[in-house]
Amino acid sequence: MRQLAVGTNIKMYLGYRDTVAWMEQLAGTLGGFREVELFAFVPAVCLVDAGRILGGTPVGYGAQNMHWAEAGPYTGELSAGMLKELGCTHVELGHMERRRYFGETDREVNRKLRRALDSGLRAVVCLGEEGRAAETEVRRHLERQLEVVLAGVDPAETGDFLLAYEPAWAIGVDEAASPGYVEEMHAHLRRTVAGLLGQAAAERLKIVYGGSVTPDTAGKLCRLPDVDGLFVGRSALDVERFRGIIEDASHWHNRATD
Numbered sequence: 001m002r003q004l005a006v007g008t009n010i011k012m013y014l015g016y017r018d019t020v021a022w023m024e025q026l027a028g029t030l031g032g033f034r035e036v037e038l039f040a041f042v043p044a045v046c047l048v049d050a051g052r053i054l055g056g057t058p059v060g061y062g063a064q065n066m067h068w069a070e071a072g073p074y075t076g077e078l079s080a081g082m083l084k085e086l087g088c089t090h091v092e093l094g095h096m097e098r099r100r101y102f103g104e105t106d107r108e109v110n111r112k113l114r115r116a117l118d119s120g121l122r123a124v125v126c127l128g129e130e131g132r133a134a135e136t137e138v139r140r141h142l143e144r145q146l147e148v149v150l151a152g153v154d155p156a157e158t159g160d161f162l163l164a165y166e167p168a169w170a171i172g173v174d175e176a177a178s179p180g181y182v183e184e185m186h187a188h189l190r191r192t193v194a195g196l197l198g199q200a201a202a203e204r205l206k207i208v209y210g211g212s213v214t215p216d217t218a219g220k221l222c223r224l225p226d227v228d229g230l231f232v233g234r235s236a237l238d239v240e241r242f243r244g245i246i247e248d249a250s251h252w253h254n255r256a257t258d
Protein backbone atom coordinates (compact mmCIF):
# COMPACT_ATOMS: atom_id res chain seq x y z
CA MET A 1 0.00 0.00 0.00
CA ARG A 2 1.33 3.43 -0.92
CA GLN A 3 1.34 5.89 1.98
CA LEU A 4 -0.83 8.98 1.45
CA ALA A 5 1.08 12.16 0.48
CA VAL A 6 -0.32 15.68 0.81
CA GLY A 7 1.72 18.75 0.03
CA THR A 8 1.42 22.39 -0.81
CA ASN A 9 3.17 24.95 -2.94
CA ILE A 10 2.48 28.43 -1.64
CA LYS A 11 4.04 30.00 -4.72
CA MET A 12 4.68 33.76 -4.24
CA TYR A 13 1.37 34.46 -2.52
CA LEU A 14 2.70 35.74 0.81
CA GLY A 15 5.51 38.06 1.89
CA TYR A 16 8.47 36.84 3.92
CA ARG A 17 7.02 37.54 7.37
CA ASP A 18 3.62 36.12 6.52
CA THR A 19 5.24 32.94 5.17
CA VAL A 20 7.14 32.54 8.44
CA ALA A 21 3.90 33.00 10.41
CA TRP A 22 2.16 30.51 8.12
CA MET A 23 4.90 27.92 8.70
CA GLU A 24 4.64 28.42 12.46
CA GLN A 25 0.93 27.74 12.28
CA LEU A 26 1.57 24.71 10.09
CA ALA A 27 4.05 23.28 12.60
CA GLY A 28 1.54 23.79 15.42
CA THR A 29 -1.40 22.33 13.53
CA LEU A 30 0.00 19.34 11.62
CA GLY A 31 2.16 17.77 14.33
CA GLY A 32 -0.24 14.83 14.69
CA PHE A 33 -0.20 13.59 11.11
CA ARG A 34 2.74 11.21 11.38
CA GLU A 35 1.17 8.64 9.05
CA VAL A 36 0.95 11.01 6.04
CA GLU A 37 3.86 12.21 3.90
CA LEU A 38 3.47 15.98 4.25
CA PHE A 39 5.51 18.63 2.46
CA ALA A 40 5.46 22.38 1.90
CA PHE A 41 7.25 24.29 -0.85
CA VAL A 42 8.02 27.83 0.21
CA PRO A 43 9.89 30.75 -1.37
CA ALA A 44 13.65 30.24 -1.21
CA VAL A 45 14.16 33.20 1.14
CA CYS A 46 12.12 31.32 3.77
CA LEU A 47 14.06 28.04 3.70
CA VAL A 48 16.38 28.87 6.60
CA ASP A 49 13.31 29.63 8.71
CA ALA A 50 11.65 26.47 7.41
CA GLY A 51 14.51 24.45 8.89
CA ARG A 52 14.04 26.10 12.28
CA ILE A 53 10.25 25.87 12.24
CA LEU A 54 9.43 22.66 10.36
CA GLY A 55 12.60 20.64 11.00
CA GLY A 56 11.71 17.80 13.38
CA THR A 57 7.97 18.03 12.59
CA PRO A 58 6.17 15.62 10.20
CA VAL A 59 6.10 18.39 7.57
CA GLY A 60 8.88 18.07 5.01
CA TYR A 61 9.91 21.23 3.20
CA GLY A 62 11.78 22.41 0.18
CA ALA A 63 12.22 24.86 -2.67
CA GLN A 64 9.80 25.43 -5.55
CA ASN A 65 12.56 24.85 -8.12
CA MET A 66 16.26 24.09 -8.38
CA HIS A 67 19.02 23.85 -10.98
CA TRP A 68 20.32 20.55 -12.39
CA ALA A 69 24.00 21.44 -12.05
CA GLU A 70 25.96 20.77 -8.90
CA ALA A 71 27.41 24.31 -8.98
CA GLY A 72 28.46 26.90 -11.55
CA PRO A 73 27.69 30.18 -13.31
CA TYR A 74 23.88 30.04 -13.03
CA THR A 75 22.73 33.45 -11.85
CA GLY A 76 19.65 33.41 -9.68
CA GLU A 77 19.54 29.62 -9.31
CA LEU A 78 19.67 27.21 -6.36
CA SER A 79 21.62 23.97 -6.20
CA ALA A 80 20.60 20.67 -4.63
CA GLY A 81 23.63 20.95 -2.35
CA MET A 82 22.43 24.28 -0.95
CA LEU A 83 18.98 22.84 -0.34
CA LYS A 84 20.46 19.84 1.45
CA GLU A 85 22.57 22.17 3.62
CA LEU A 86 19.34 23.87 4.68
CA GLY A 87 17.81 20.53 5.64
CA CYS A 88 15.31 20.37 2.78
CA THR A 89 13.63 16.99 2.41
CA HIS A 90 11.71 17.64 -0.82
CA VAL A 91 12.01 19.75 -3.97
CA GLU A 92 9.35 20.76 -6.47
CA LEU A 93 10.20 20.32 -10.16
CA GLY A 94 8.48 21.32 -13.39
CA HIS A 95 5.44 23.12 -12.03
CA MET A 96 3.11 24.40 -14.74
CA GLU A 97 3.97 28.01 -13.87
CA ARG A 98 7.69 27.29 -14.31
CA ARG A 99 6.89 25.82 -17.70
CA ARG A 100 4.41 28.50 -18.80
CA TYR A 101 6.22 31.63 -17.63
CA PHE A 102 9.88 30.52 -17.60
CA GLY A 103 9.92 28.12 -20.53
CA GLU A 104 11.00 25.08 -18.55
CA THR A 105 11.00 21.87 -20.59
CA ASP A 106 10.57 18.16 -19.85
CA ARG A 107 14.23 17.63 -20.72
CA GLU A 108 15.27 20.14 -18.04
CA VAL A 109 12.92 18.54 -15.54
CA ASN A 110 14.55 15.20 -16.33
CA ARG A 111 18.02 16.60 -15.57
CA LYS A 112 16.74 18.15 -12.35
CA LEU A 113 15.12 14.87 -11.31
CA ARG A 114 18.46 13.11 -11.83
CA ARG A 115 20.16 15.69 -9.60
CA ALA A 116 17.46 15.35 -6.92
CA LEU A 117 17.77 11.55 -6.92
CA ASP A 118 21.56 11.73 -6.69
CA SER A 119 21.31 14.26 -3.85
CA GLY A 120 18.72 12.49 -1.72
CA LEU A 121 15.97 15.09 -2.21
CA ARG A 122 12.45 13.73 -2.75
CA ALA A 123 11.33 15.43 -5.94
CA VAL A 124 7.69 16.18 -6.64
CA VAL A 125 7.71 16.10 -10.44
CA CYS A 126 4.79 18.00 -11.95
CA LEU A 127 3.34 17.18 -15.34
CA GLY A 128 0.04 17.43 -17.16
CA GLU A 129 -1.59 18.87 -20.24
CA GLU A 130 -1.81 22.62 -20.82
CA GLY A 131 -5.34 22.95 -22.22
CA ARG A 132 -8.43 20.78 -22.37
CA ALA A 133 -8.21 18.25 -25.19
CA ALA A 134 -9.64 14.92 -26.29
CA GLU A 135 -8.70 12.16 -23.85
CA THR A 136 -6.67 10.20 -26.41
CA GLU A 137 -4.62 13.30 -27.08
CA VAL A 138 -4.08 13.93 -23.37
CA ARG A 139 -3.01 10.32 -22.86
CA ARG A 140 -0.47 10.63 -25.66
CA HIS A 141 0.83 13.90 -24.24
CA LEU A 142 1.33 12.28 -20.81
CA GLU A 143 3.14 9.33 -22.40
CA ARG A 144 5.53 11.68 -24.17
CA GLN A 145 6.15 13.66 -20.99
CA LEU A 146 6.91 10.52 -18.99
CA GLU A 147 9.29 9.18 -21.62
CA VAL A 148 11.40 12.34 -21.39
CA VAL A 149 11.07 13.09 -17.69
CA LEU A 150 11.83 9.53 -16.58
CA ALA A 151 14.71 8.88 -19.00
CA GLY A 152 17.62 7.33 -17.12
CA VAL A 153 15.60 6.70 -13.95
CA ASP A 154 16.27 3.26 -12.49
CA PRO A 155 13.17 1.16 -11.70
CA ALA A 156 14.42 0.86 -8.11
CA GLU A 157 14.23 4.67 -7.75
CA THR A 158 10.46 5.12 -8.14
CA GLY A 159 9.99 5.11 -4.36
CA ASP A 160 12.32 8.10 -4.09
CA PHE A 161 10.22 10.72 -5.90
CA LEU A 162 6.56 11.51 -6.55
CA LEU A 163 4.62 12.51 -9.64
CA ALA A 164 2.08 15.30 -9.42
CA TYR A 165 -0.53 15.16 -12.17
CA GLU A 166 -1.67 18.74 -12.64
CA PRO A 167 -3.74 19.58 -15.70
CA ALA A 168 -2.88 23.27 -16.22
CA TRP A 169 -6.51 24.10 -17.03
CA ALA A 170 -7.54 22.96 -13.54
CA ILE A 171 -4.98 25.09 -11.66
CA GLY A 172 -6.07 28.36 -10.07
CA VAL A 173 -9.72 28.02 -11.11
CA ASP A 174 -12.98 27.29 -9.28
CA GLU A 175 -13.17 23.54 -9.70
CA ALA A 176 -10.77 20.61 -9.73
CA ALA A 177 -10.87 18.12 -12.61
CA SER A 178 -13.62 15.56 -12.06
CA PRO A 179 -12.76 12.42 -10.04
CA GLY A 180 -13.54 10.22 -13.06
CA TYR A 181 -11.12 12.14 -15.26
CA VAL A 182 -8.43 12.23 -12.57
CA GLU A 183 -8.62 8.47 -12.00
CA GLU A 184 -8.49 7.82 -15.72
CA MET A 185 -5.30 9.89 -16.14
CA HIS A 186 -3.63 8.59 -12.99
CA ALA A 187 -4.28 5.02 -14.10
CA HIS A 188 -2.88 5.88 -17.50
CA LEU A 189 0.24 7.45 -15.96
CA ARG A 190 0.77 4.32 -13.87
CA ARG A 191 0.28 2.02 -16.88
CA THR A 192 2.77 4.10 -18.85
CA VAL A 193 5.34 3.96 -16.04
CA ALA A 194 4.81 0.19 -15.91
CA GLY A 195 5.58 0.05 -19.64
CA LEU A 196 8.75 2.09 -19.17
CA LEU A 197 10.10 0.77 -15.88
CA GLY A 198 8.11 -2.37 -15.03
CA GLN A 199 5.05 -3.17 -12.95
CA ALA A 200 6.77 -3.23 -9.56
CA ALA A 201 8.29 0.21 -10.18
CA ALA A 202 4.88 1.59 -11.19
CA GLU A 203 3.22 0.12 -8.08
CA ARG A 204 5.78 1.83 -5.86
CA LEU A 205 5.37 5.28 -7.41
CA LYS A 206 3.14 7.79 -5.64
CA ILE A 207 1.02 9.88 -8.00
CA VAL A 208 -0.72 12.88 -6.42
CA TYR A 209 -3.29 15.18 -8.00
CA GLY A 210 -3.05 18.98 -8.05
CA GLY A 211 -5.38 21.68 -9.37
CA SER A 212 -7.99 23.61 -7.37
CA VAL A 213 -8.27 21.05 -4.58
CA THR A 214 -10.64 22.16 -1.81
CA PRO A 215 -11.97 20.51 1.38
CA ASP A 216 -15.00 19.49 -0.74
CA THR A 217 -13.00 17.54 -3.29
CA ALA A 218 -10.18 16.09 -1.16
CA GLY A 219 -12.07 13.00 0.01
CA LYS A 220 -13.62 12.30 -3.38
CA LEU A 221 -10.19 12.30 -5.00
CA CYS A 222 -8.37 10.33 -2.31
CA ARG A 223 -10.75 7.38 -2.43
CA LEU A 224 -9.66 6.72 -6.03
CA PRO A 225 -7.33 3.72 -6.36
CA ASP A 226 -4.61 5.46 -8.36
CA VAL A 227 -4.66 8.75 -6.46
CA ASP A 228 -2.05 8.62 -3.70
CA GLY A 229 -2.54 12.12 -2.43
CA LEU A 230 -2.95 15.79 -3.21
CA PHE A 231 -0.89 18.81 -4.14
CA VAL A 232 -2.65 21.92 -2.89
CA GLY A 233 -2.23 25.59 -3.78
CA ARG A 234 -4.62 28.29 -2.55
CA SER A 235 -6.58 26.08 -0.15
CA ALA A 236 -3.47 25.59 1.98
CA LEU A 237 -2.95 29.30 2.64
CA ASP A 238 -5.55 28.92 5.38
CA VAL A 239 -3.89 26.33 7.63
CA GLU A 240 -7.17 25.13 9.17
CA ARG A 241 -8.58 24.55 5.70
CA PHE A 242 -5.43 22.63 4.78
CA ARG A 243 -5.76 20.52 7.95
CA GLY A 244 -9.35 19.71 6.94
CA ILE A 245 -8.12 18.57 3.53
CA ILE A 246 -5.47 16.30 5.07
CA GLU A 247 -7.99 14.82 7.51
CA ASP A 248 -10.49 14.03 4.79
CA ALA A 249 -7.84 12.73 2.42
CA SER A 250 -6.55 10.49 5.17
CA HIS A 251 -9.98 9.18 6.11
CA TRP A 252 -10.95 8.27 2.56
CA HIS A 253 -7.53 6.97 1.58
CA ASN A 254 -7.53 4.61 4.57
CA ARG A 255 -11.04 3.39 3.75
CA ALA A 256 -10.10 2.79 0.12
CA THR A 257 -6.99 0.81 1.02
CA ASP A 258 -8.44 -1.18 3.98
Ligand code: PGA
Nearest residue numbers: 171172210211212233234
Ligand atom coordinates in the same frame (compact mmCIF):
# COMPACT_ATOMS: atom_id res chain seq x y z
P1 PGA B 1 -4.39 25.64 -6.82
O1 PGA B 1 -2.86 25.38 -7.23
O2 PGA B 1 -4.74 24.61 -5.77
O3 PGA B 1 -4.39 27.04 -6.27
O4 PGA B 1 -5.20 25.48 -8.06
C1 PGA B 1 -2.43 24.08 -7.45
C2 PGA B 1 -1.04 24.01 -7.99
O5 PGA B 1 -0.59 24.93 -8.68
O6 PGA B 1 -0.35 23.02 -7.73
